[in-house]
Structures are given as structure tokens and as C-alpha cells.
Amino acid sequence: MTAAIDLWLRPFALDERLHLHAAQVIASLPHEVRDDLMGDPAFVMCDYQPGPGVVFHVPVRFPAPRGGPGRAVVLKRTLCSRHDNFVRWVIAHELAHAHLRNAGRWPGDDPERAADALAEGWGFPRPRN
Numbered sequence: 001m002t003a004a005i006d007l008w009l010r011p012f013a014l015d016e017r018l019h020l021h022a023a024q025v026i027a028s029l030p031h032e033v034r035d036d037l038m039g040d041p042a043f044v045m046c047d048y049q050p051g052p053g054v055v056f057h058v059p060v061r062f063p064a065p066r067g068g069p070g071r072a073v074v075l076k077r078t079l080c081s082r083h084d085n086f087v088r089w090v091i092a093h094e095l096a097h098a099h100l101r102n103a104g105r106w107p108g109d110d111p112e113r114a115a116d117a118l119a120e121g122w123g124f125p126r127p128r129n
């Protein structure tokens with residue numbers, strides 16, 4: 001599975017450190033969540049270096065299987081300076097948003113709380129600092 005994940009992630013051309021963290025998080029996902037993301041040809045991940053005046057265009061693939069723009073997870077490369085557990089929690093949290101299509105788990109559920117709950121369930125609890 002790890003080789004398949006690595007192969008799937010490569011075209012996104014993430015910073016090598018983020019690539020390795022993302023591969024580890026994706027390998028830890030429940031298979032139905034991993035299949036949802038890896039099986040979506042319109043899903044993209046990308047990273048960028050934030051800075052003054054930096055404008056970053058998120059690559060979005062059309063059309064998504066359900067119509068409209070595809071799902072995208074965007075990571076700042078500055079994330080790499082943080083602790084491993086923090087980096088993996090951010091990636092898991094963002095993948096949870098993608099899986100939930102930025103919604104909650106049920107009507108009225110807070111999307112942020114939902115993303116944290118999924119990430120924690122996958123083994124990536126929100127770090128305390």
C-alpha cells in the first residue's frame with residue numbers, strides 16, 4: 001500500500017518532508033476514506049511557500065465526479081518547521097475536511113469539530129500546543 005500511496009502522491013510534487021508526512025497519514029486512514037480520496041481523479045494536494053506579496057493559485061481539477069470543482073488540500077511549506085505530530089495532525093485535519101466536503105458529520109455539526117474528530121479517530125489528535 002505504501003508504494004501505491006507514494007506513486008499517487010508524486011504528481012502533486014509536495015515538498016519532500018510534506019510528502020513523507022502525507023504518505024504516513026494516508027496510510028493510516030480507514031480504507032474507505034483512503035479510497036474516497038485516492039479514487040477521486042479530481043482530488044489534488046499542493047503546497048506553497050507563504051511570503052509577503054505571494055499569490056498562490058490552487059490547481060483545481062474539473063469536473064469532480066459529483067460535478068463542480070474538485071477537492072483540494074493546500075499545505076504551507078512553513079508547516080515543516082513544526083513538530084511531526086503537529087504536521088500530521090494538520091494533514092489529517094485537512095484530509096478530513098476534503099473527505100467531509102467541508103461539511104460536518106451530520107446537519108448542524110461544526111465542520112472544524114468534525115475534522116478534528118475524524119483526525120483523532122485516525123490516530124492524529126490535535127496537539128496541545
Ligand SMILES: [Zn+2]
Pocket residue numbers: 093097111112115
Ligand atoms: Zn479546519
